Amino acid sequence: MSEKYTEMWRSLGLNLEAHQGLLAVLSDAYKGIYLSQKNRPEGMKYFDFVISEVHGRRIVEIVEEKSRGKQVFGTFCVYVPEELILAVDGLCIGLCAGADVGTEEAEKYLPRNTCALIKAFMGFKLAGLCPYVESSDLIIGETTCDGKKKAYEILNEITGKVYVMELPNMKAEEGKRLWRSEVKKLADKLTEVSGKKITLEKLNEAATVVWEKRRALQRLSALRASDPSPISGLDCLLINQVSFYDNPVRFTQMVNALCDELEGRVKNNVGVVPKGTPRILVSGSPMAIPNWKLHAIIEGSGAVAVGEESCVGERNFKTQADPQFATVEQGLEAIADRYLTINCACFTPNEGRLDDIQDMAARLHAHGVIHYALQFCTPYMVEAYKVKQRLEEKEVPFLRIETDYSMEDMGQLKTRVEAFIEVMKDGMNK
Numbered sequence: 550m551s552e553k554y555t556e557m558w559r560s561l562g563l564n565l566e567a568h569q570g571l572l573a574v575l576s577d578a579y580k581g582i583y584l585s586q587k588n589r590p591e592g593m594k595y596f597d598f599v600i601s602e603v604h605g606r607r608i609v610e611i612v613e614e615k616s617r618g619k620q621v622f623g624t625f626c627v628y629v630p631e632e633l634i635l636a637v638d639g640l641c642i643g644l645c646a647g648a649d650v651g652t653e654e655a656e657k658y659l660p661r662n663t664c665a666l667i668k669a670f671m672g673f674k675l676a677g678l679c680p681y682v683e684s685s686d687l688i689i690g691e692t693t694c695d696g697k698k699k700a701y702e703i704l705n706e707i708t709g710k711v712y713v714m715e716l717p718n719m720k721a722e723e724g725k726r727l728w729r730s731e732v733k734k735l736a737d738k739l740t741e742v743s744g745k746k747i748t749l750e751k752l753n754e755a756a757t758v759v760w761e762k763r764r765a766l767q768r769l770s771a772l773r774a775s776d777p778s779p780i781s782g783l784d785c786l787l788i789n790q791v792s793f794y795d796n797p798v799r800f801t802q803m804v805n806a807l808c809d810e811l812e813g814r815v816k817n818n819v820g821v822v823p824k825g826t827p828r829i830l831v832s833g834s835p836m837a838i839p840n841w842k843l844h845a846i847i848e849g850s851g852a853v854a855v856g857e858e859s860c861v862g863e864r865n866f867k868t869q870a871d872p873q874f875a876t877v878e879q880g881l882e883a884i885a886d887r888y889l890t891i892n893c894a895c896f897t898p899n900e901g902r903l904d905d906i907q908d909m910a911a912r913l914h915a916h917g918v919i920h921y922a923l924q925f926c927t928p929y930m931v932e933a934y935k936v937k938q939r940l941e942e943k944e945v946p947f948l949r950i951e952t953d954y955s956m957e958d959m960g961q962l963k964t965r966v967e968a969f970i971e972v973m974k975d976g977m978n979k
């Protein structure tokens with residue numbers, strides 16, 4: 550990334566030397582994992598460009614939007630309603646991080662046995678490496694897992710700009726009522742920070758933007774059901790990661806343009822891998838950017854990832870709320886109810902997630918499911934038991950993996966994934 554951004558990074562308070570080092574590592578990893586892939590769709594060029602400018606051009610855009618009076622709202626969870634943020638002309642940016650960065654600093658505040666995602670978002674902030682956190686006017690957290698909700702207290706002590714939504718643990722009527730009132734409270738908070746009231750026109754407009762974004766991602770997901778798969782799992786994972794910080798209207802256009810190209814591929818039987826390649830559904834903890842580890846292993850071992858039952862994946866876009874509301878009040882309730890359809894392991898019971906996994910595996914013609922949990926991510930680590938039980942009942946091959954962001958276990962994971970692919974192949978030949 551060009552030195553032309555140095556002044557901007559300095560004014561955002563980044564640690565310039567460490568930041569330069571981070572960008573160099575990122576760029577090498579991207580070249581090795583992404584640009585070395587064969588037969589990629591032309592439409593991926595846009596996403597390559599976005600990544601090459603992840604701390605450059607996009608931050609310039611954000612700084613410009615801020616100078617025009619817009620606010621930036623950072624989030625860590627797909628439960629935070631993007632529609633509301635857009636309705637106050639805000640920019641919604643996902644702040645989850647997927648790399649071992651600033652771990653030493655983070656461990657001054659957090660126990661070592663904290664999940665890598667939490668350590669990383671704290672680490673990025675503490676090491677002065679994230680221009681998105683520094684640009685945020687308000688950071689919106691949520692009471693999901695224990696690690697996150699306690700880390701938000703510390704993050705608020707450090708930044709002074711954290712607001713937390715209370716997410717229920719159960720989806721019964723009481724939980725629904727609580728969540729609806731939390732969504733209304735967030736609307737008030739956004740109005741307070743931005744100085745803009747949420748009008749019906751603005752809410753319908755914002756909900757339409759989000760609806761179209763989700764529809765484009767649904768379209769992409771459906772195209773992966775084809776054999777041969779017209780696009781790699783790595784590329785789809787990247788697109789889902791980019792969806793959390795790109796301009797949503799432009800992002801939707803580019804995903805739709807890519808889907809047009811992929812439809813042509815499907816029609817002509819063109820794939821990134823040969824027909825009959827073993828197909829894997831990945832399910833579990835979110836894979837924040839630049840966490841490409843498991844997909845790189847899967848696709849480097851002769852299989853293809855055809856779906857992600859994950860918040861950086863289908864959990865984020867599976868359900869929709871019809872974006873034409875009659876009143877603001879009705880709109881806020883419909884939006885709250887739509888978010889409560891997301892099946893995160895932080896809820897109990899969470900049978901809906903088991904149905905989602907089973908449904909995705911069938912719909913995408915997966916030959917097996919890899920359950921991915923970040924170490925110390927208790928909700929997903931524990932729920933893996935029920936996922937295994939359900940998939941065994943349906944005779945779907947299942948592999949359970951627990952890992953973090955380090956590269957130390959790459960060899961061991963590769964051996965396990967390769968052995969799993971052999972098991973899947975046996976099933977495919979029956």
Ligand code: BJ8
Pocket residue numbers: 625626627628664665666667693694695696697834835860891893894895923925926927928929
């Ligand atoms: S809706 S998955 S985005 S909470 S990996 S920090 S759960 S210990 S991220 Fe999530 Fe919202 Fe749920 Fe989705 Fe905790 Fe697990 Fe770490 Fe996690």
